[in-house]
Amino acid sequence: MAQTPNIQYEMPKAYEPGKVEQKWYQFWLEKGYFKPKIDPEKKPFVIIMPPPNVTGELHIGHALTATLEDILTRWHRMKGEPALWLPGVDHAGIAAQVVVEQLLEEEGLTRHQLGREKFIERMWQWANRCRQTIAGQHQRLGASCDWSRECFTLDEGPSRAVRTAFVRLYEKRLIYRGERIINWCPRCATALSDLEVDHKEITGHLYYVRYPLAEGNQFITVATTRPETILGDTAVAVNPNDERFKAKIGKKAILPAVNRVIPIVTDEAVDPGFGTGAVKITPAHDPVDFEVAQRQGLLLVNILNPDATMNENAGPYVGLDRFACRKAILADLEKDGLLVKVEPYSHSVGHCQRCQTTIEPIASKQWFITMPPLAKPAIDAVLDGRITIIPGRFTKVYLNWMENIRDWCISRQLWWGHRIPVWYCQECGELTVAVKDAKACSHCGSAKIEQDPDVLDTWFSSALWTHSTLGWPDDTEDLHYFYPTAVMETGYDILFFWVARMIMMGLEDTSAVPFHTVYLHGLVRDEKGEKMSKIKGNVLNPIDTLEKYGTDALRLALSMGTSPGNDIKLTTSRLEAGRNFANKLWNATRFIIRSLPPQEEFVSAWAAYKVSLDKLPVEDRWILSRLNRTISSVTSLMEDFQFGEAQRQIHDFLWGEFCDWYIELAKIRLRSTGEVLSPIPVLVYVLETSLRLLHPYMPFVTEELWQHLKQRLPSEWPATESIMVAAYPEAEDKVVDLQAERVIESVIEIIRSIRNARAQYQVESRRWVEAQIYSSQLSSAIIPYSQTIQTLARARPVTFPSSREEAPPQENTLVLVLKESEVIIPMESMVDLEAERKRLQEEIEQIQAEVARLETMLRDRAFLTKAPAVVVDRERDKLAIRKDKLGRLKQQLIRFQA
Numbered sequence: 047m048a049q050t051p052n053i054q055y056e057m058p059k060a061y062e063p064g065k066v067e068q069k070w071y072q073f074w075l076e077k078g079y080f081k082p083k084i085d086p087e088k089k090p091f092v093i094i095m096p097p098p099n100v101t102g103e104l105h106i107g108h109a110l111t112a113t114l115e116d117i118l119t120r121w122h123r124m125k126g127e128p129a130l131w132l133p134g135v136d137h138a139g140i141a142a143q144v145v146v147e148q149l150l151e152e153e154g155l156t157r158h159q160l161g162r163e164k165f166i167e168r169m170w171q172w173a174n175r176c177r178q179t180i181a182g183q184h185q186r187l188g189a190s191c192d193w194s195r196e197c198f199t200l201d202e203g204p205s206r207a208v209r210t211a212f213v214r215l216y217e218k219r220l221i222y223r224g225e226r227i228i229n230w231c232p233r234c235a236t237a238l239s240d241l242e243v244d245h246k247e248i249t250g251h252l253y254y255v256r257y258p259l260a261e262g263n264q265f266i267t268v269a270t271t272r273p274e275t276i277l278g279d280t281a282v283a284v285n286p287n288d289e290r291f292k293a294k295i296g297k298k299a300i301l302p303a304v305n306r307v308i309p310i311v312t313d314e315a316v317d318p319g320f321g322t323g324a325v326k327i328t329p330a331h332d333p334v335d336f337e338v339a340q341r342q343g344l345l346l347v348n349i350l351n352p353d354a355t356m357n358e359n360a361g362p363y364v365g366l367d368r369f370a371c372r373k374a375i376l377a378d379l380e381k382d383g384l385l386v387k388v389e390p391y392s393h394s395v396g397h398c399q400r401c402q403t404t405i406e407p408i409a410s411k412q413w414f415i416t417m418p419p420l421a422k423p424a425i426d427a428v429l430d431g432r433i434t435i436i437p438g439r440f441t442k443v444y445l446n447w448m449e450n451i452r453d454w455c456i457s458r459q460l461w462w463g464h465r466i467p468v469w470y471c472q473e474c475g476e477l478t479v480a481v482k483d484a485k486a487c488s489h490c491g492s493a494k495i496e497q498d499p500d501v502l503d504t505w506f507s508s509a510l511w512t513h514s515t516l517g518w519p520d521d522t523e524d525l526h527y528f529y530p531t532a533v534m535e536t537g538y539d540i541l542f543f544w545v546a547r548m549i550m551m552g553l554e555d556t557s558a559v560p561f562h563t564v565y566l567h568g569l570v571r572d573e574k575g576e577k578m579s580k581i582k583g584n585v586l587n588p589i590d591t592l593e594k595y596g597t598d599a600l601r602l603a604l605s606m607g608t609s610p611g612n613d614i615k616l617t618t619s620r621l622e623a624g625r626n627f628a629n630k631l632w633n634a635t636r637f638i639i640r641s642l643p644p645q646e647e648f649v650s651a652w653a654a655y656k657v658s659l660d661k662l663p664v665e666d667r668w669i670l671s672r673l674n675r676t677i678s679s680v681t682s683l684m685e686d687f688q689f690g691e692a693q694r695q696i697h698d699f700l701w702g703e704f705c706d707w708y709i710e711l712a713k714i715r716l717r718s719t720g721e722v723l724s725p726i727p728v729l730v731y732v733l734e735t736s737l738r739l740l741h742p743y744m745p746f747v748t749e750e751l752w753q754h755l756k757q758r759l760p761s762e763w764p765a766t767e768s769i770m771v772a773a774y775p776e777a778e779d780k781v782v783d784l785q786a787e788r789v790i791e792s793v794i795e796i797i798r799s800i801r802n803a804r805a806q807y808q809v810e811s812r813r814w815v816e817a818q819i820y821s822s823q824l825s826s827a828i829i830p831y832s833q834t835i836q837t838l839a840r841a842r843p844v845t846f847p848s849s850r851e852e853a854p855p856q857e858n859t860l861v862l863v864l865k866e867s868e869v870i871i872p873m874e875s876m877v878d879l880e881a882e883r884k885r886l887q888e889e890i891e892q893i894q895a896e897v898a899r900l901e902t903m904l905r906d907r908a909f910l911t912k913a914p915a916v917v918v919d920r921e922r923d924k925l926a927i928r929k930d931k932l933g934r935l936k937q938q939l940i941r942f943q944a
């Protein structure tokens with residue numbers, strides 16, 4: 047068993063995250079804290095981590111995911127729930143294959159040269175390396191996930207889940223193979239789903255082309271953005287109500303370049319407002335035309351090879367690249383007088399999400415899932431509240447997409463991924479669809495069968511992730527206990543890709559929702575609010591960042607200001623704020639530990655403190671009350687997933703109230719020689735509790751400080767072995783003392799206002815100022831703090847006249863009106879009035895002289911005509927600035943003469 051790392055008696059002067067982080071992570075790991083105990087009496091808290099792709103290292107978006115999920119997991123674990131955060135990685139089909147193909151390219155190789163088997167081997171080497179890197183980086187981020195359950199989408203279990211789900215859907219006739227228009231990436235040489243295509247607005251051209259009619263010497267003119275597709279036209283269509291084409295309907299046209307005769311048909315789908323009103327129909331290369339062709343019984347002519355060169359159907363252009371073909375055909379049309387005109391035209395063009403190559407819509411035989419029957423229960427689950435989406439505004443987005451869902455093309459012409467579990471029989475032509483590798487045709491028994499060469503869309507396995515990681519399709523203890531999971535925390539950008547599909551497949555496979563809450567976080571942007579990208583060069587690498595500022599600082603910066611669904615800005619100042627906060631806590635703890643009395647004294651002080659709450663000094667009751675109200679507010683914010691605000695409240699309490707005020711007040715008591723109750727128990731109690739409150743956000747520094755503190759506590763102080771398995775603080779209502787808060791807040795306000803006045807009048811730091819404090823309601827409560835006010839505001843004497851009459855009205859006073867009191871400071875106590883008056887008068891005279899000089903100059907015609915306009919303007923600006931300053935100086939002088 048692991049030993050608690052050695053803690054020195056005296057804390058080092060400064061916090062060095064690098065020295066601390068690894069030590070504690072290792073300790074937690076060895077203690078097995080990340081692995082939940084299955085306890086049927088308790089409801090577990092479960093998050094399945096969105097698996098990062100094996101495409102390289104973690105980026106800052108992953109660091110945000112890890113931070114938020116770790117906050118949730120640590121919090122629930124401290125609440126005593128068996129907390130499972132299950133980590134994993136995704137084989138990332140096309141994305142990973144593209145990366146390795148690029149590496150091969152550097153060696154002058156293609157995947158085809160290598161062959162399927164060798165290529166897959168290379169993929170595995172790459173994936174295993176990434177898997178290790180990713181796990182190591184998560185550990186550095188402090189992720190408290192259960193590494194014993196770590197999963198990879200291509201592992202045996204998830205792979206069996208993929209095949210089982212496929213076979214079941216196939217048997218329910220929800221998976222089918224058919225010819226449809228799909229998005230084809232010529233570079234990746236694969237089909238893509240609609241979601242994997244990025245649409246970009248492109249300024250291109252609209253070409254008007256004349257097709258001669260078969261009889262007579264008339265023409266029909268069509269407009270197109272892709273003239274090379276003319277070669278694949280199988281009709282011209284017009285709207286049946288378009289009077290302009292009445293005479294041409296039913297006639298035949300001759301396709302330029304290839305001289306194919308095609309019919310002129312009518313179809314309701316034709317928009318008479320586009321181009322000439324007559325449109326070319328290219329069913330094999332346009333989804334709308336494909337549907338027209340289905341309705342009209344038109345031919346499909348595919349003109350492209352998989353690499354987007356022209357195939358044998360392209361006549362004279364065979365073998366040309368699609369864009370070269372475009373040029374060639376335009377030149378030929380022009381030569382034949384068939385190109386009527388060319389207009390600039392901006393339209394949306396699909397690009398491959400992975401390689402940015404222009405997509406070609408191509409009619410192709412692929413595997414699809416029929417989505418509407420799967421969407422229906424997934425819509426119901428959100429409508430009836432079994433699943434809540436946070437923030438709520440995404441519910442509408444989800445429902446809208448699901449209600450208009452289209453069939454999902456799941457086959458990919460790639461090598462890296464789950465091979466489609468379908469075998470084609472060469473004897474009888476039937477399909478064998480099976481979970482286990484088929485050896486013979488299930489229809490005729492022939493051994494002459496061949497597996498479909500394609501793999502499944504990587505999102506198919508992702509869609510099963512919540513249950514495949516817990517053992518499905520087997521009926522495992524994990525599946526029983528941890529499924530449905532609690533929260534799916536991920537970026538809003540993959541709501542459709544992933545979240546929606548998990549809901550559909552979870553319900554389909556298990557009849558239960560995969561999670562109860564979907565929490566969508568935003569994107570991480572740079573200081574200017576721009577998306578981070580390698581091209582812009584504004585990418586922050588999470589590991590470099592945590593090495594520079596410390597992991598806790600990075601985590602704090604990432605959760606700072608975060609709220610559901612909103613993007614966050616990661617700025618240097620936030621990272622610095624995170625580091626400064628860790629240092630502030632370090633110094634505060636170091637001070638408290640250095641102030642601890644010997645054990646026996648501490649035990650008796652602790653005993654005295656425990657006697658009765660209302661015997662404690664007001665400031666003790668104040669800080670305890672504030673602590674408890676912070677705990678209850680933080681708890682309800684965390685229940686609402688408002689981590690940014692929860693974190694801010696813990697930070698503000700610790701820094702703005704505990705460190706800045708309570709510790710300062712306590713120092714006065716510690717220095718006092720009189721009979722005062724020691725503040726030590728309260729200092730320790732508040733610090734220890736606050737560290738636990740903060741732990742989910744800053745796990746490393748809180749553990750280090752807590753261990754230092756724990757070591758010096760009396761043995762009866764309840765403590766666990768590590769802060770991460772200590773209880774999360776719970777608010778105690780009886781400790782809330784609003785009157786104490788009112789009093790101390792007034793005292794703080796008084797001190798602060800005097801300090802501000804001193805700063806405003808630039809009072810020398812050694813000088814004492816006088817202060818009279820009026821407070822009709824709180825005087826008697828504040829009077830005991832006069833010594834405190836003296837010390838902390840450097841004010842002497844501090845008096846509390848019971849009414850204005852008691853103190854004679856004074857001239858030359860500064861009156862500070864506060865929430866529940868008024869502070870009056872005689873000006874004389876802040877500044878030497880005579881000297882100040884003299885100084886002001888001298889400054890006024892000097893500025894008056896300058897004003898006079900400038901005014902004379904600006905009245906001088908010769909100057910005004912000769913000098914360049916910029917110079918005149920500059921002098922005018924100078925005059926305005928001087929006049930303004932003069933006014934303010936005069937006002938100040940009046941204040942001193944009243």
Ligand SMILES: [Zn+2]
Nearest residue numbers: 231234398401
């Ligand atoms: Zn591509």
Ligand SMILES: [Zn+2]
Nearest residue numbers: 471474487490
């Ligand atoms: Zn057969």
